[in-house]
Amino acid sequence: MEIFDYDNVLLLPRKCRVESRSECDAGVTLGGRSFRIPVVPANMKTVINEDICVWMAQNGYFYVMHRFDLDNLAFVKRMAAAGVYASISLGVKKADYDTVDRLVTEGLAPDYITIDIAHGHADTVQRMIGYLKDKLPSSFVIAGNVGTPEAIIDLENWGADATKVGIGPGKVCITRLKTGFGTGGWQLSALKWCARVATKPIIADGGIREHGDIAKSIRFGATMVMIGSMLAGLEESPGQTVEVDGRLFKEYYGSASDFNKGEYKHVEGKRILEPVKGSLKDTLREMEEDVQSAISYSGGTKLMDIRKVNYVILGGDNAGEHLLM
């Protein structure tokens, strides 16, 4: 198997078919809705909050609210009051089943539900998918995180409508150091490996460090990418602002860090500071422009045309050109 990652792959251009990059459509469909770009902010406390969810939904972007210290029912009601779709996260514990029961009792069906646990290839996830499909059949269920084809096949067979791929490639992740497991360092080739067997959308989660990594993820089989660190240092980002030597930073911590958990138990995440750099609106607009540009380099006019390009692997044992025949 070829092993590569975002920083040692480049996509190869094909003849341009547009006169302006504005002709290229960076939009994507997930769960019956269309979104402007294939990007969703990570469902983490220092990346997303309720105000950002409302703004993203109102402006044509996909979001997934986090699941920590949150009243999911109140959140779904707020989204309904704002007239926008609701997209929540759940775990697999009793409290999460209670949340589902309360949603059903109140007649609230979130449009999207992401089952979000560290090791998503698990019986606990199978049970939760089954419960959701029984109790909230209209909700689009995203399940993860996983990192192997066997896991993709199981989650899809268990009823997941989409899967999320990425075990440990995140910037605040220490899973591979603490456990020796994961897709950190080879996330892009793990995505390619998973996408070969997937019949439903994949969200590539973690490891995105540059806007060009969005196009690379699409090329290797993602329908969308989930981004944490690159969206944690924005003016609107919910992390605490910290000043160091006259420069402003936002804190960014892992959901499995002691900062999020409130105790040092099964810690697989750390806290870092991200430099404050611009607004969410401008960042998403620049991402859209960069994806449009990537589509034009692919010789296409729409997002999935990126899937058709060849690529090169730079350096290492797998180095070489890879042509689509």
Ligand SMILES: NC(=O)C1=CN([C@@H]2O[C@H](COP(=O)(O)OP(=O)(O)OC[C@H]3O[C@@H](n4cnc5c(N)ncnc54)[C@H](OP(=O)(O)O)[C@@H]3O)[C@@H](O)[C@H]2O)C=CC1
């Ligand atoms: N993408 C990634 O690489 C990772 C992401 N995270 C994020 O951190 C947050 C917390 O995740 P998580 O701890 O799973 O959530 P929870 O604390 O809600 O745990 C979910 C359930 O899974 C069990 N569990 C957790 N890890 C494992 C494991 N490795 N093997 C078997 N069972 C496990 C837990 O039990 P118990 O605690 O008793 O073991 C618990 O019953 C999530 O948002 C998750 O996405 C965390 C680590 C890696």
Ligand SMILES: Nc1nc2c(ncn2[C@@H]2O[C@H](COP(=O)(O)O)[C@@H](O)[C@H]2O)c(=O)[nH]1
């Ligand atoms: N191993 C851990 N992974 C985590 C933790 N908290 C979040 N995450 C994952 O990281 C991505 C974001 O990655 P980034 O490279 O864009 O910053 C996020 O969506 C989760 O999947 C954690 O504590 N440990």
